[in-house]
Amino acid sequence: MTDPGVPSAYVRDKRTPTPSREELRARIPGWGVDLDPADRPAHPRLQYPADTGAHWDFPERQPEKWPRERSVEHAFLTPVFGTAQPPKGLSGAVRKYAYARFSEGRLAHWMLLVVGDRLDAAEHRLRSFASTRPDVPATGVRTEFTHGGLRSRRGRSDARHHLLDPVVVAGPWLAAAGGAAVGVRRLVRAVRG
Amino acid sequence: MRAMVYRGPYKVRVEEKPVPVIEHPNDAVVRVTLAAICGSDLHLYHGMMPDTRIGHTFGHEFIGVVEQVGSSVQNLRIGDRVMVPFNIFCGSCWFCARGLYSNCHNVNPNATAVGGIYGYSHTTGGYDGGQSEYVRVPFADVGPAKIPDWMSDEDAVLLTDAAATGYFGAQLGEIAEGDTVVVLGAGPVGLVAAQSSWLMGAGRVIVVDHLPERLEKARTMAYAETLDYDEHDDVVVEMKKQTDYLGADVVIEAVGAEADGNFLQQLTGPKLKLQGGSATALNWAIDGARKGGTVSVVGAYGPIPNAVKFGDAMNKGLTLRMNQTPVKRQWPRMFEHVRNGHLTPRDMVTHRFPLEEIAEAYHVFSSKLDGCIKPLIVPSAA
Ligand SMILES: NC(=O)c1ccc[n+]([C@@H]2O[C@H](COP(=O)([O-])OP(=O)(O)OC[C@H]3O[C@@H](n4cnc5c(N)ncnc54)[C@H](O)[C@@H]3O)[C@@H](O)[C@H]2O)c1
Ligand SMILES: [Zn+2]
Ligand SMILES: [Zn+2]
Numbered sequence: 140m141t142d143p144g145v146p147s148a149y150v151r152d153k154r155t156p157t158p159s160r161e162e163l164r165a166r167i168p169g170w171g172v173d174l175d176p177a178d179r180p181a182h183p184r185l186q187y188p189a190d191t192g193a194h195w196d197f198p199e200r201q202p203e204k205w206p207r208e209r210s211v212e213h214a215f216l217t218p219v220f221g222t223a224q225p226p227k228g229l230s231g232a233v234r235k236y237a238y239a240r241f242s243e244g245r246l247a248h249w250m251l252l253v254v255g256d257r258l259d260a261a262e263h264r265l266r267s268f269a270s271t272r273p274d275v276p277a278t279g280v281r282t283e284f285t286h287g288g289l290r291s292r293r294g295r296s297d298a299r300h301h302l303l304d305p306v307v308v309a310g311p312w313l314a315a316a317g318g319a320a321v322g323v324r325r326l327v328r329a330v331r332g
Numbered sequence: 333m334r335a336m337v338y339r340g341p342y343k344v345r346v347e348e349k350p351v352p353v354i355e356h357p358n359d360a361v362v363r364v365t366l367a368a369i370c371g372s373d374l375h376l377y378h379g380m381m382p383d384t385r386i387g388h389t390f391g392h393e394f395i396g397v398v399e400q401v402g403s404s405v406q407n408l409r410i411g412d413r414v415m416v417p418f419n420i421f422c423g424s425c426w427f428c429a430r431g432l433y434s435n436c437h438n439v440n441p442n443a444t445a446v447g448g449i450y451g452y453s454h455t456t457g458g459y460d461g462g463q464s465e466y467v468r469v470p471f472a473d474v475g476p477a478k479i480p481d482w483m484s485d486e487d488a489v490l491l492t493d494a495a496a497t498g499y500f501g502a503q504l505g506e507i508a509e510g511d512t513v514v515v516l517g518a519g520p521v522g523l524v525a526a527q528s529s530w531l532m533g534a535g536r537v538i539v540v541d542h543l544p545e546r547l548e549k550a551r552t553m554a555y556a557e558t559l560d561y562d563e564h565d566d567v568v569v570e571m572k573k574q575t576d577y578l579g580a581d582v583v584i585e586a587v588g589a590e591a592d593g594n595f596l597q598q599l600t601g602p603k604l605k606l607q608g609g610s611a612t613a614l615n616w617a618i619d620g621a622r623k624g625g626t627v628s629v630v631g632a633y634g635p636i637p638n639a640v641k642f643g644d645a646m647n648k649g650l651t652l653r654m655n656q657t658p659v660k661r662q663w664p665r666m667f668e669h670v671r672n673g674h675l676t677p678r679d680m681v682t683h684r685f686p687l688e689e690i691a692e693a694y695h696v697f698s699s700k701l702d703g704c705i706k707p708l709i710v711p712s713a714a
Binding site for chain 1: 343345428445458474530592
């Protein structure tokens with residue numbers, strides 16, 4: 140007899156038998172109702188649905204109101220597409236270039252889109268200064284007081300990287316402020332000659 | 333109308349926007365009566381999904397009332413109460429014809445590697461979402477379903493994504509009778525994945541997280557054993573110990589790009605955006621599974637490459653299965669399970685916020701304050 144202290148992984152069978160069906164059914168409502176893989180909705184992997192509700196072979200095309208950016212891995216503009224937030228400004232130009240020039244397989248495609256996102260945020264921040272409703276970062280922060288910010292985080296390991304969040308949010312502001320300060324100093328120096 | 337609007341990483345607010353209009357003959361416009369924030373929205377909120385534009389309205393979990401229908405819509409009428417799957421899909425392309433609704437080829441011009449999703453950046457098609465008073469619903473004859481009379485609004489809204497994804501995650505695990513299933517993440521998706529694992533015949537279900545209130549929920553709602561990774565120096569070793577050094581037959585990864593537990597992954601993923609999210613949970617899944625076992629991934633990642641331990645997956649002969657959930661395919665069977673009380677998604681709702689307090693709702697859910705597991709959003713006109 141092999142020593143019973145040798146764990147299952149080193150012998151042929153699992154050492155702790157699984158509880159019986161009766162036991163599991165008594166303990167867990169519905170245990171085993173989907174036991175038969177053929178009865179699960181994801182089975183088989185390529186399941187041909189009888190009726191999806193579609194009454195077309197290829198859908199009618201939604202009108203394209205401006206040149207809609209699209210992946211070069213598509214044969215054409217898909218018949219239906221979202222029309223939210225058309226590309227605008229410098230960020231729009233970067234985004235359009237990312238779509239037109241690089242396929243989804245290229246890192247450059249995604250990195251340009253990330254750059255587009257940061258430019259978009261900066262463009263809106265500038266615009267918001269000129270508006271009557273400037274952006275206030277992380278307005279939800281007041282819930283730190285109303286919903287137990289400290290109490291909720293006690294002993295949690297992720298509290299450590301939460302400390303970085305303000306840096307991520309304020310980073311661009313601090314960088315902009317730093318840049319502006321350096322610029323002003325240079326200007327002052329230049330004026331003083 | 334009032335709508336949640338993205339203003340940059342960690343910044344959201346409610347703004348006035350025009351009510352959406354019919355843009356295609358098979359569109360409907362739905363007045364939202366109840367919405368929710370999903371763990372996936374956090375990837376957008378933290379600025380991790382490329383091409384998330386300022387002004388975008390998030391929200392892919394919502395139910396509502398049909399307000400307007402396009403000229404070719406046959407299956408819905410104005411006034412119908414509907415639940416809308418988070419996927420936008422045509423029902424007729426090569427992929428939809430094979431039930432791969434989350435991989436539809438006719439709805440997302442921006443990318444071929446992902447289908448259409450409501451309010452989930454331009455990378456999934458550039459559609460505004462449902463954390464708002466009204467929303468445009470394309471392919472109204474294909475996606476939405478009328479809410480059965482017996483179903484609660486909470487269950488209905490959760491079935492549009494979180495619950496369907498938990499159930500789908502368990503199916504991807506191809507659980508055999510008696511299997512030991514480890515579920516990583518005790519969020520809404522992980523909790524339903526744990527419940528569902530039993531339905532498919534699991535012999536043991538172990539849920540891993542580090543938030544006490546969520547682990548408690550895993551024990552009471554899903555009858556699972558729990559493992560707090562903050563209490564262990566190396567949770568993978570603990571998984572081995574608890575499975576007699578075999579590893580888990582099936583690991584369901586229900587955490588995704590925000591995963592904690594490794595500072596370097598957090599820094600390079602969610603914070604600096606140098607990879608498509610933190611791969612910590614994915615790596616724990618790979619290392620915690622037994623050789624020849626299955627890893628089911630429903631946690632979501634961005635399109636930028638990740639630091640994944642692929643060699644381990646290869647050497648261990650793992651089967652890796654994953655997808656965005658084809659929600660509507662899960663519904664007929666799931667409706668039975670909800671009706672019979674075998675799945676109880678509504679049990680995980682902890683908070684309700686009016687749409688006007690969207691910034692507060694995101695902060696509480698993102699930072700996991702106040703025991704929040706699932707926050708619902710109630711639009712002003714609802
Ligand atoms: N495949 C799909 O169709 C689909 C649909 C919905 C959600 N999702 C994804 O599923 C994931 C979970 O969604 P959710 O709504 O439950 O999110 P959530 O943020 O509420 O839950 C995630 C949980 O994981 C825990 N966690 C963090 N790091 C962990 C680690 N290393 N190990 C174990 N647990 C860890 C967190 O504490 C949290 O409780 C997200 O990535 C989301 O994008 C995918
Ligand atoms: Zn989701
Ligand atoms: Zn399709």
